[in-house]
Amino acid sequence: IAKEVAKLLEMKAQLGEDEGKHKFVLKTPKGTRDYGPKQMAIRERAFNAIISCFKRHGAEVIDTPVFELKETLTGKYGEDSKLIYDLKDQGGELLSLRYDLTVPFARYLAMNKITNIKRYHIAKVYRRDNPAMTRGRYREFYQCDFDIAGQFDPMIPDAECLKIVHEILSDLQLGDFIIKVNDRRILDGMFAVCGVPDSKFRTICSSVDKLDKVPWEEVRSEMVGEKGLSPEAADRIGEYVQLHGGLDLVERLLQDPKLSQNKLAKEGLGDMKLLFEYLTLFGITEKISFDLSLARGLDYYTGVIFEAVLLHQENEHVEEAVSVGSVAGGGRYDGLVGMFDPKGRKVPCVGVSIGIERIFSILEQRLEASEEKIRTTETQVLVASAQKKLLEERLKLISELWDGGIKAEMLYKKNPKLLNQLQYCEDTGIPLVAIVGEQELKDGVVKLRIVATREEINVRRESLVEEIRIRTSQC
Amino acid sequence: IAKEVAKLLEMKAQLGEDEGKHKFVLKTPKGTRDYGPKQMAIRERAFNAIISCFKRHGAEVIDTPVFELKETLTGKYGEDSKLIYDLKDQGGELLSLRYDLTVPFARYLAMNKITNIKRYHIAKVYRRDNPAMTRGRYREFYQCDFDIAGQFDPMIPDAECLKIVHEILSDLQLGDFIIKVNDRRILDGMFAVCGVPDSKFRTICSSVDKLDKVPWEEVRSEMVGEKGLSPEAADRIGEYVQLHGGLDLVERLLQDPKLSQNKLAKEGLGDMKLLFEYLTLFGITEKISFDLSLARGLDYYTGVIFEAVLLHQENEHVEEAVSVGSVAGGGRYDGLVGMFDPKGRKVPCVGVSIGIERIFSILEQRLEASEEKIRTTETQVLVASAQKKLLEERLKLISELWDGGIKAEMLYKKNPKLLNQLQYCEDTGIPLVAIVGEQELKDGVVKLRIVATREEINVRRESLVEEIRIRTSQC
Numbered sequence: 042i043a044k045e046v047a048k049l050l051e052m053k054a055q056l057g058e059d060e061g062k063h064k065f066v067l068k069t070p071k072g073t074r075d076y077g078p079k080q081m082a083i084r085e086r087a088f089n090a091i092i093s094c095f096k097r098h099g100a101e102v103i104d105t106p107v108f109e110l111k112e113t114l115t116g117k118y119g120e121d122s123k124l125i126y127d128l129k130d131q132g133g134e135l136l137s138l139r140y141d142l143t144v145p146f147a148r149y150l151a152m153n154k155i156t157n158i159k160r161y162h163i164a165k166v167y168r169r170d171n172p173a174m175t176r177g178r179y180r181e182f183y184q185c186d187f188d189i190a191g192q193f194d195p196m197i198p199d200a201e202c203l204k205i206v207h208e209i210l211s212d213l214q215l216g217d218f219i220i221k222v223n224d225r226r227i228l229d230g231m232f233a234v235c236g237v238p239d240s241k242f243r244t245i246c247s248s249v250d251k252l253d254k255v256p257w258e259e260v261r262s263e264m265v266g267e268k269g270l271s272p273e274a275a276d277r278i279g280e281y282v283q284l285h286g287g288l289d290l291v292e293r294l295l296q297d298p299k300l301s302q303n304k305l306a307k308e309g310l311g312d313m314k315l316l317f318e319y320l321t322l323f324g325i326t327e328k329i330s331f332d333l334s335l336a337r338g339l340d341y342y343t344g345v346i347f348e349a350v351l352l353h354q355e356n357e358h359v360e361e362a363v364s365v366g367s368v369a370g371g372g373r374y375d376g377l378v379g380m381f382d383p384k385g386r387k388v389p390c391v392g393v394s395i396g397i398e399r400i401f402s403i404l405e406q407r408l409e410a411s412e413e414k415i416r417t418t419e420t421q422v423l424v425a426s427a428q429k430k431l432l433e434e435r436l437k438l439i440s441e442l443w444d445g446g447i448k449a450e451m452l453y454k455k456n457p458k459l460l461n462q463l464q465y466c467e468d469t470g471i472p473l474v475a476i477v478g479e480q481e482l483k484d485g486v487v488k489l490r491i492v493a494t495r496e497e498i499n500v501r502r503e504s505l506v507e508e509i510r511i512r513t514s515q516c
Numbered sequence: 517i518a519k520e521v522a523k524l525l526e527m528k529a530q531l532g533e534d535e536g537k538h539k540f541v542l543k544t545p546k547g548t549r550d551y552g553p554k555q556m557a558i559r560e561r562a563f564n565a566i567i568s569c570f571k572r573h574g575a576e577v578i579d580t581p582v583f584e585l586k587e588t589l590t591g592k593y594g595e596d597s598k599l600i601y602d603l604k605d606q607g608g609e610l611l612s613l614r615y616d617l618t619v620p621f622a623r624y625l626a627m628n629k630i631t632n633i634k635r636y637h638i639a640k641v642y643r644r645d646n647p648a649m650t651r652g653r654y655r656e657f658y659q660c661d662f663d664i665a666g667q668f669d670p671m672i673p674d675a676e677c678l679k680i681v682h683e684i685l686s687d688l689q690l691g692d693f694i695i696k697v698n699d700r701r702i703l704d705g706m707f708a709v710c711g712v713p714d715s716k717f718r719t720i721c722s723s724v725d726k727l728d729k730v731p732w733e734e735v736r737s738e739m740v741g742e743k744g745l746s747p748e749a750a751d752r753i754g755e756y757v758q759l760h761g762g763l764d765l766v767e768r769l770l771q772d773p774k775l776s777q778n779k780l781a782k783e784g785l786g787d788m789k790l791l792f793e794y795l796t797l798f799g800i801t802e803k804i805s806f807d808l809s810l811a812r813g814l815d816y817y818t819g820v821i822f823e824a825v826l827l828h829q830e831n832e833h834v835e836e837a838v839s840v841g842s843v844a845g846g847g848r849y850d851g852l853v854g855m856f857d858p859k860g861r862k863v864p865c866v867g868v869s870i871g872i873e874r875i876f877s878i879l880e881q882r883l884e885a886s887e888e889k890i891r892t893t894e895t896q897v898l899v900a901s902a903q904k905k906l907l908e909e910r911l912k913l914i915s916e917l918w919d920g921g922i923k924a925e926m927l928y929k930k931n932p933k934l935l936n937q938l939q940y941c942e943d944t945g946i947p948l949v950a951i952v953g954e955q956e957l958k959d960g961v962v963k964l965r966i967v968a969t970r971e972e973i974n975v976r977r978e979s980l981v982e983e984i985r986i987r988t989s990q991c
């Protein structure tokens with residue numbers, strides 16, 4: 042119903058537009074937002090934490106175009122493909138906006154015949170999804186991806202990806218979180234032993250993927266009603282997908298009479314055991330939950346998959362903690378690069394994507410709730426004058442400061458009042474004022490005022506740059 | 517002809533695609549490129565120089581969506597509008613990719629009722645132009661914009677924009693450059709006194725804008741032939757547009773019997789004089805050329821306009837120096853915000869845009885020509901082992917280092933050879949190796965090897981983080 046109402050409202054809006062052509066709507070496109078200086082300052086903090094972590098793990102950085110050939114994206118996203126933004130055919134190639142950074146990465150590897158790289162990529166991606174902006178769900182949003190491509194010994198890079206998620210979420214202090222892990226091979230093995238026909242694996246996997254948002258009963262009726270699965274098979278799946286735990290669960294399932302007979306599931310469970318071993322060495326198993334309901338909708342995953350969710354902090358009982366949404370996810374995709382290579386050569390890959398928008402939402406709300414005043418510039422000094430007719434002198438002085446590498450501002454007025462100049466420093470957090478006056482010019486000095494203490498000292502003009510540098514490195 | 521051939525080739529390519537559906541072309545869209553780790557390292561250098569400068573001048577930073585409502589861009593770019601990328605109509609709003617950062621900035625100001633801001637914005641913009649990638653002309657490219665919005669005393673912010681261009685181009689050491697300046701009011705006044713009808717101002721201005729690429733004769737025949745201007749008017753324009761100089765030219769034109777009678781031209785020339793005064797205080801007039809042929813095609817400029825071009829360095833005679841293309845441009849646009857405001861309230865703005873792609877091209881070519889080896893990671897230490905079966909110990913040690921904030925890597929192999937591990941350091945420039953072995957584990961130490969000198973020392977495990985920090989802050 043909500044969808045239908047939204048559609049009707051949109052149609053109404055469009056009709057409204059046609060009606061009065063001059064009623065120009067002053068807004069950003071649906072599902073997008075501007076970032077003002079304050080939001081940018083918050084964004085920078087989050088990016089810095091993430092980039093530091095990626096660099097700590099030795100990653101290089103790459104960038105790709107915001108759009109790709111339409112066919113590059115075709116057949117990579119399963120049922121989500123309908124959410125891809127296409128560009129209008131204006132002659133020439135057919136293009137689409139990128140839907141994630143993983144497919145462009147695979148295209149990049151195949152195109153440049155790279156078989157071995159550890160890289161990060163931070164950029165915007167586009168999905169024609171239903172936005173829920175207060176919860177940080179947008180149509181244009183940043184992804185921060187870290188991926189390791191190459192043929193290596195099993196689960197070592199996979200474990201590093203989980204370590205990275207753990208480091209970033211801990212560093213950003215977003216509250217308690219849990220990282221769910223599963224494996225596509227375990228899922229596929231489970232589907233097989235539950236009696237799902239091969240041809241239905243992907244679509245049933247998409248249904249399971251909804252379990253974090255809708256209850257099992259709804260997912261079950263989708264499987265049986267829409268997707269034609271037998272009720273018995275659905276019920277068998279229902280028993281598995283409620284399981285979650287740690288290494289103990291892995292061991293138990295390795296003994297499961299049905300699963301242990303399935304080659305794929307056995308491989309997946311063996312690797313899961315190895316993964317837990319490595320995560321124990323990293324000391325992070327406390328936050329890891331092996332969860333058979335985790336599916337991840339995208340078609341391209343072939344091995345380990347994972348997703349980090351924040352837990353409600355208000356709730357005292359951890360048992361009943363409600364997830365406020367996924368903030369990171371990823372997995373292994375060993376076949377994707379091969380889909381692009383003319384000879385089908387595979388490059389095994391595993392990677393993680395940090396969903397920064399929800400993290401922004403949380404940091405933004407937190408900052409608004411706090412009294413912290415965030416500076417949006419780094420200006421060290423305001424060049425001011427106490428008397429009139431000193432514009433030329435201010436211009437000369439500020440030019441000297443800029444050339445000396447000092448971050449300096451002045452008011453763009455011929456004869457600003459000293460009070461207004463000091464007020465500007467208070468408002469924007471500028472710590473110093475360099476004041477020129479007739480007497481100072483005669484004496485070859487500049488009066489330097491420390492805004493916080495109102496102290497004023499005369500500084501010889503030739504030492505001013507050095508003096509400002511010293512004073513602002515202290516504060 | 518070149519255009520027609522390109523069209524035919526494109527048609528042929530499309531036919532080819534339809535013919536064999538499986539002939540997937542592995543490429544980025546026309547006019548776009550990937551940035552690999554090396555290019556990114558160069559890009560970062562250039563961005564850092566530019567961002568430092570913008571921050572030195574006290575700018576805040578904002579970001580806007582990559583697409584805007586189509587109507588937001590309508591009527592802002594004159595004849596260039598045909599180069600805008602539209603998105604496909606998939607239901608909902610009609611969208612276009614941003615063509616520059618100036619129009620989104622004006623939309624942002626009007627939408628948030630901001631009347632006073634100094635901001636920078638670094639982001640990609642999109643133009644369906646004919647790409648010339650070797651010369652750094654792309655369909656997707658970065659712009660680095662700095663703008664000052666607000667009602668201020670004349671020419672102070674305008675002069676700061678020119679100072680910024682001068683600082684950035686000097687800092688990047690791109691060779692000799694010149695910044696051409698003109699004023700839309702001088703151009704319009706000139707058109708008026710030359711006998712151009714009011715209705716033809718904009719289109720004739722577009723023709724003049726081509727003078728940096730094509731000779732006067734061609735521009736003249738476009739004016740007379742295509743645009744229906746009288747030959748006499750064209751010839752009168754021809755006389756003015758060959759003028760360029762400094763303050764002396766401004767003074768001369770203020771005495772020009774025709775121009776001095778025109779109100780607009782007089783205003784523009786008066787402000788130009790003031791601008792030169794301020795630029796003298798900034799000490800940068802040497803690189804400034806008042807040039808009556810500078811037009812800038814965009815519709816929205818209302819006052820000062822400017823463009824920086826690099827001069828050929830090989831050429832000994834500065835007089836005959838050939839411009840290798842514009843690397844920065846901008847101007848005053850006092851009416852643009854008012855076009856978005858429901859009540860038409862104006863916010864005067866002036867700004868500059870740095871065309872970073874051409875700068876990249878130059879830096880890239882220069883780096884390739886030099887022998888300089890550029891590092892693409894910041895890894896401080898490789899965690900290695902000399903013996904087999906030490907994967908677990910390496911994982912434990914690297915985890916300690918990561919948690920201590922050290923940038924560390926290891927090879928993703930169970931039993932890597934020491935030689936391969938050392939080779940990896942050589943290849944990627946990692947300065948240190950932390951080697952774990954049976955003996956070291958017993959003694960509670962780690963062997964730290966300095967790659968450059970091959971020196972090896974034993975470091976107590978609990979001091980390792982500190983030791984690495986000290987050693988890598990030195991180099």
